[in-house]
Amino acid sequence: MLSQLSIRDIVLIERLDIDFSSGLSVLTGETGAGKSILLDALSLALGARGDASLVRHGATQGQVTAVFDVPVNHAARALLAENAIDDDGDVILRRVQTADGRTRVFVNDQPASVSLMRDVGRALVEIHGQHDDRALVDAAAHRDVLDAFGGHGSDVRAVAEAWRLWRNAEQELSRHRAKVEAAAREADYLRASVAELSRLDPQPGDETDLSELRATMMRAEKIASDIHDAQEVLSGSNAPSPQLASLLRRLQRKAAEVPGLLDDVVKSLDEALLSLDAAQSGVEAALRATEYDPQKLERTEERLFALRAAGRKHSVAVDDLAELRDRMAADLADLDAGEERLHGLEKQAVSTRDLYDTAAAQLSEMRKSSALNLARVVMAELPALKLERAEFIVEMSSEPQNRLQEGIDQIEFWVRTNPGTRAGPMMKVASGGELSRFLLALKVALADRGSAPTLVFDEIDTGVGGAVADAIGQRLSRLSQRVQVLSVTHAPQVAARAHTHYLISKSGGADRVSTGIASMDRKARQEEIARMLAGATITEEARAAAERLLSENTAAAAS
DSSP states (O other), X not given: OEEEEEEEEETTEEEEEEEOOSSEEEEEOOTTSSHHHHHHHHHHHTTOOOOGGGBOTTOSEEEEEEEEOOOTTOHHHHHHHHTTOOOSSOEEEEEEEETTSOEEEEETTEEOOHHHHHHHHHHHEEEEETXXXXXXXXXXXXXXXXXXXXXXXHHHHHHHHHHHHHHHHHHHHXXXXXXXXXXXXXXXXXXXXXXXXXXHOOOTTHHHHHHHHHHHHHHHHHHHHHHHHHHHHHHSTTOHHHHHHHHHHHHHHHHTTSXXXXXXXXXXXXXXXXXXXXXXXXXXXXXXHTOOOHHHHHHHHHHHHHHHHHHHHHTSOGGGHHHHHHHHHHHHHHHHHHHHHHHHHHHHHHHHHHHHHHHHHHHHHHHHHHHHHHHHHHHHHTGGGTOTTOEEEEEEEEOTTSOBTTBSEEEEEEEESSTTSOOEEHHXXXXXXXXXXXXXXXXXXXXXXXOOSEEEEESTTTTXXXXXXXXXXXXXXXXXXXXXEEEEOOOHHHHTTOSEEEEEEEEEOSSOEEEEEEEOOHHHHHHHHHHHHHOSSOOHHHHHHHHHHHHHXXXXXXX
């Protein structure tokens, strides 16, 4: 329920803090005191459209904070969890409206979107009035209202699940059929391409490896002749090593005859021979390293160029050719086995459709029964509301071929206000006052079935009085035994039935006006109800009548 409402700098309201309780709370006050502003402020905190004109003159921004005491398993908390909003106590909706038209939204003190605030607000509060278009007068919600009344929740979920399975089966069938048809159109191309790519057998990394091998072999070809020349000089017929070796041997023999004379020469020649041997070994190693097979180079180039040509042909990178081959092979496999699988998917689609049709038909029959019961319950409320000649109708049409997640039924609330007149949609046929009473009768029927925990009725007693106003008060009181009810009213009969009575008043001078609100005790309530009965001049008779209304309702509540 709504436990607190704080308003700062909204139109005529400078600063307002209200604590609400359970049961029936009424808000009264003279015309122009600001009752509509209070509801506008609450609507702002529930996600209604913001407007710079709502900010109090002279202020840079206005702010509304609504605090709700919400059960643990309520749908509003599920919305918070879905949107990663911390939720460990009260649900707090705060809206900041700036004078330049911008707006900021906070849910449990975390920045949020207006759409989330609106969704949470709808789960917590319903506002009903003569021109309200968000609650029961929204035809799109009538099917949900009927399902809530009939307790069809599990059956609605079963139909939605059957619809999901059927749609998934249809989509899978459609995808596979399109795939098979496309594969059939391209069968020859696919077979040729798969054969070509299978022969080529591309592997990821082939292009890089082959390019590097080709470059290495081409470089080796360029330097091989120079290395062969070096080998010829070092190891050929005119190689210096044999001559130097012969010279070394002769000098070594002579060196023994003249000690010390040729030692350095012999040493240098010996070292030169060792160096020549090392050079010769290095050249031979280089030759082995640069050896290449011209045929291998040709084969390498042929494969590399074939891979690149295939990539260009199929408009893919060379490294993606293997994946392309596998995908084409799978398409061919689908084509080969496609008819059998297609038949299986067709059977599955028919089976899931039949399951949906059965579940939807069962739900439709339940809705028909609930529609009759809802009409009967609402009709029972109409005489006391001076709508005894009116008729409430749950207009229901079913189209088995129009399979929707919500079922096959279209549902709308219709009314006939007088015998002999044509029935039609409630919003179009009923006048403002009649619409308010139809809505009240509906809410009485639905009070413990899918209702928001807080109901707000905005002057639904306008244009009625006496017994009708008393009947409205009785029904608001009955509703308040199950949910929290707030009612802006001009009817003393309604005000007298309140558990809490708030007086909205306006104060200030000619250039600065402010709206305030205060909870009244018994004596103040008597005076306010007397004003509602008598008008500007409160008589003792009016006070006595007000006291009777209060006493009667106190006694009725006690009994």
